[in-house]
Amino acid sequence: MSLLRYTLRRFAQAIPVLIGIVTITFFLANQIPGDPVDIMLGPTPAQEQVEAIRARYGLDRPIHVRYFAYLSSVATGDLGLSIYYDRPVLEMIILRLPVTLLLMLSAFAFAIITAIPLGVISAKRRNEPADHVSRIISLIGVSTPSFWIGLVLIIVFAFYLGWFPARGLVLPWADPTNVRGAATQFQVIRQSMHHLFLPMIGLGTLQMAQITRIERSSMVDSLQGEYVKLARAYGVPESTIVRKHAFQVAQLPVITIIGLGLSTALGGAVLTETVFGIQGMGRLIITAINNQDYQLIMGTTLVFGFVYVVGVIITDITYSYLDPRVTYGDE
Amino acid sequence: MTEVGPPESDPEALLQVRDLKKHFDNESGLLAGVQLDDEFPYVSRSTSDVRAVDGVSFDIKEGETLGLVGESGCGKSTLARTVLRLLEPTSGSVYFQGEDLAELSGEPLRRMRKDMQMIFQDPQSSLDPRMKVGPIVEEPMKAHDMLDEEGREARAKELLEKVGLDPQHYNRYPHAFSGGQRQRVNLARALSVNPDFIVCDEPVSALDVSIQAQVLNTMEELQEEFDLTYLFIAHDLSVIRHISDRVAVMYLGNVVELADKEELFENPKHPYTRALLDAIPVPDPRSGGRKALLSGDVPSPIDPPSGCRFRTRCPKVIQPDEYDMTEDAWRNVVEFQRAVERRAFEETDPDALRSRYFENAVPSGDAGTLLDEALGHIERDEWDDAEQILSERFADQSVCATTTPAYEVPSDLTDGRHYSACHLRRDEALASAVDEPAVDDAARPGAGVTEADD
């Protein structure tokens, strides 16, 4: 089977999961005590006003009717109206999603770029000082709450050293005229990176630590492989063995961990956005919850799930690309 | 329907296996294997079943050892597990003490297990590392409510001694024992419920030679003492020759030959048995080494060859009746056909190929014309066409491809019966179970039904 068909098949397999997410979020959202309409209209609304609003948002229908209606509208890409913002949910998400994706991507980039060398060195120099240092870093990394790292980074780098801004984010593709202190696109990008740096480390540290740990143990296993012994016996230089023979096999579990780490990182994004005052998906869902905005809660949760599913499919495809033993016909 | 197995039937036998089949579904899941077709009914389930055991019949008499030998992947371990009903057979029957195990399940089946036990290949993994040796040996007794606690302990200790261990090791964990000793614990466990029948799945192949001999000797002594019946599976013909009374040879899910030990080893009547025997190394530098080795790989059990399964590698495939080639010319055609199938050469020039493959004898007449056609295809680099002509017009026309062989032949050396699944024996056969040409396996009504049930 070709890569394309494999990809389509993986997406097809993800459909039940996505339906499951819709179901879970729908029923959780409907379980929420109180009524959004009450919040909207204050404590003593006029009865007909309430009914009009309820009809407008479809809240007057029985729950199972609303469930299937929601399911079918989701299938057509319609996520409903946000009561709080009074705009289509999809519009809000399109506005906020790029921010979170940018944060996630930079965090993973940071995590992967630092973790792989750390893990490889650690495995190669097992039980030597370099290994101990790397292991302690990763141990602290997996044990520290990401929002606290954010707080400490702000205290040190923003307040004391003043190197980076403490709050907000500038999108690199923003129009220079809308960005204070930037005249050209290049300056916008620089500002963006400047803003991104601390949140990236705050969110990426946990991933970095996890990837380092798995990279190390995976490399240790791979370096003990029979094929490494064979390469040594054929005079392959040790550096080539580490870079090529042992390395590629060792990346397979690493990819799996990156895929699983997406879930933690998406949750972490909610915290990081809160700490750094970034208006992304994380803040959106908190706002939605605080205002009991049903449609927005469901929409954002669904998109979080969707991003995770897409991420996992991407890692699966990467895996199948790296490991010839995965045939596209199998799962 | 053809009985694909030895046509013998001994109602006195302890165990009777009849046309036993075990197919594994290659894919799993709700929609696995569903394919869209162009024609009605548009959806079909592909049969990617692995035919691990495909129509095996044999008897085991009380007190004897039946050796079952074959190369890795021939289905012997699956057969063992299916006979013991650890796997559910796809079809066929296993009669043990008058009951068809294939029909049993649940509690009645569990109770039957008291009389049939199994010894596994890997002495490392066949003992629970968490349990002490004593409780391991007692576990089957407990499962069948034998004796009381004290009685079981006493019996476990007695058995440990019987198999050559110190009864004081009752309280030790398996990891404190060597491989050979662990295999003895396995023996003690199997014996604890006083079974009649034990299936031994490669019990000594993980052991060093010197330890192998110790365990084999113990097994023989125990057989005598407890009047045991063994189904002994091994890939090592030397071990089989040592321990068996009768021997069955398996190839690709079928038993191809079954005879008394001496008869089988000294007077093999199937080319595969012959090849296997020739391939065994002899621990003697003066023996002159091995001869006439097989070429090619074992075909896939998903789509095994029609007729005789060994025909794609057999050095003695029978010439189709429609041709009248000399024996040499036919052998050359067969060799050439296999070479084309494996794409074993790159040469495309017909003359060069002729001199390489048909040096001593060239087929004439119809066969010659077909060969010319095939060579022509090769010259034009149309390998698939050449392969098609050669297999469809030659290989697939042989009786070996059209009819599934099953013959009983006279035993020359012993009184026992001799079964051989080879058409070369059709003239000397005492009886045969071949009464209709084997249709394409997949199209068999029986096979279709069972797959649909999965």
Added chain:
Amino acid sequence: MSVNSATSDDDTPDDGDESGGPEEVEARVGLRYTLKQVRQDTTARIGTYIVGFMTFVAVFAAFDYYVLDYAIAEAVLYNPETDPENVRRLLPPVGMENQFGQGVMAHPLGTDHRGRDLLSRTIYGTRIAMTVGFLATAIGLGGGTVIGAVSGYYGGWIDDVLQRVTETIYAIPFLVLVIAFMTAFGRNLTFAMIGVGITAVPVFNRLIRSRVVSIREEDYVEAARAAGVKDRNIIFRHIIPNSFAPVLVQATLQVGVSILIVAGLSFLGFGAQPPTPSWGQMLSASRGYMLPAPTFSIFPGIAILITVIGFNILGDGLQDALDPRINN
């Protein structure tokens, strides 16, 4: 690495264990063995000390709170105004100085924005974190074990359905799921705990199911089946005991993860509600005072760090200590 695997890795696997020296006659599995291995493994020991210390602190805090001096504790923790002496907001730790004043012995780590003692609150935070960590893990372990074991042992459509469901739960990011869950059912510590427990279900389900599936294929399970041992006995005597080690390791690590998630929830305002002293909520409160009183943000964070490190070290140590590849 054992002696034998070093000398004979070329050979048949039969006598890999002949090195089982004279004294090693006990099982290489089980609780007693685990304890022994932990004693021998340095990292596992350090982890045990940290976890033990934190547990002690948590228990002691509870003891103190309920038994010793309810009134004082109440004052220090919740309501400083009852004791005007103590209303000194945002004091730094002893020996330091900030714009609000100088550190005093009475408040070794300083005070918070309402003048409550940081040390006391941090210690009380331990109690909440540990309780929630253990209980959430227990919920996850319980749910995951049942689902994983049923799924793994029976297979077929039961397996398919259960796995799809847990997959779906896993697909919603933990924190988002718990927040949605708490919004639906109630914003308090109990639901935080249950929510975090639910997110741990897929983790244990996955682990237990894969253990069950692999152990089910082990020869000794097949041997037990061949001997006619009942299914139930196979599960209880062979499968569950042999899954012990990896589950113990995962559970240890999961306590740490749960503590982190609950801290995050409290930070967002979804965990313990003020004035209950939880670490996450303290950090959340500290955000307004990062510039004038940074130490307010530091100590609760360090408490989380040390506790979670303790569980992680213990988990890693257990993993090494119980790894069959090292000990076999």
Added chain:
Amino acid sequence: MSEPLLSVRDLKTQFFTEDGTVRAVDGISFDVHEGEIVGLVGESGAGKSVATSSILRLVDSPGEIVGGEIEFKGETIFGLEEGDDGELRPRDEMLTEEEMRKRIRGREIAIIFQDPMESLNPVFTVGGQLREFIEINRDLGAEEAKEEAIDMLREVGIPAPESRYDEYPHQFSGGMRQRVLIAMALACQPDLIIADEPTTALDVTVEGEILEMVTELQDKYDTSFIWVTHDMSVVAEICDRVNVMYLGEIIEQAEVDDLFHDTKHPYTSALLDSMPRPDRTVDELRPIQGVMPEAIDPPAGCRFHSRCPEAREVCREVHPEPRELSDEGEAPHTAACVKHDAFGVGYDESPPIETEATGGFSAGFTETGGEAE
């Protein structure tokens, strides 16, 4: 006889473990001449594999070569001398790690491992792996190396080598992978190939094909082999000379025919007697009693005395070094057993040991179990 290609003298390799020092290889000496297949045979734990990895100086930690000399074509692969302070140190002419890698491994001495399933890297194509080794060890460019690789694959009997060159190891059967490993060894054109149980994991028919192919190619390239195996039948079929190892020592060394038909060490004969035969029915096997003791604490005296049917009291005390036992003009045949007159330690007068080995089968096992107590 000409200068040997490889000469191993008194080689000792030990593993330093928590439980003590394992003397995995304990003073073995043997030669390999040009064009010869020399067998190294023994049971699990005899130290065969450690011996071969010592030759390439690829012993993994915590193992270490602690003594002896390995000479290959006049170069010192391993050799110690006493320094000024009495400490042993590597001799000056001993090859450095760098020289071992660049000049010896692969280029002069190649190795074939036992497990064809694990030895090939699963994520690279078979051809790519073969080509890399050829490039490194024969100084060929990528293109030439690829051609050479394809030729070699054809040589070892892999059908359609051009297309299989780009396939991955999992697409090959076990026998085919073992052929690839053999192609790797031969393609580097070394003078010596160490084959470490290369056919143990294979079916007899496949083993037969591979042994036949190796014999042919060995004639063609005139490469020397060290063939490590536990299988006496393979030894009989392929080897010219044989070294029998027991517990870290070589206890008998002879030409293959002499070893089988003029056996001089009780262990060798016991090993031969314990095997079931494919060519005739043996009524009762005569196993060797007990199990091989630990290399961490080998028995005093002759290491085989605890299992030897011919053991006498003297065997407990005297540790025999291998001695030349062949007559004048015969091929050399050494064995380390004091029952031969050449040792002159009073074997004949010594009383037989009342060993477990003589006391029936069950006692033999309880004894070995007891040892572990």
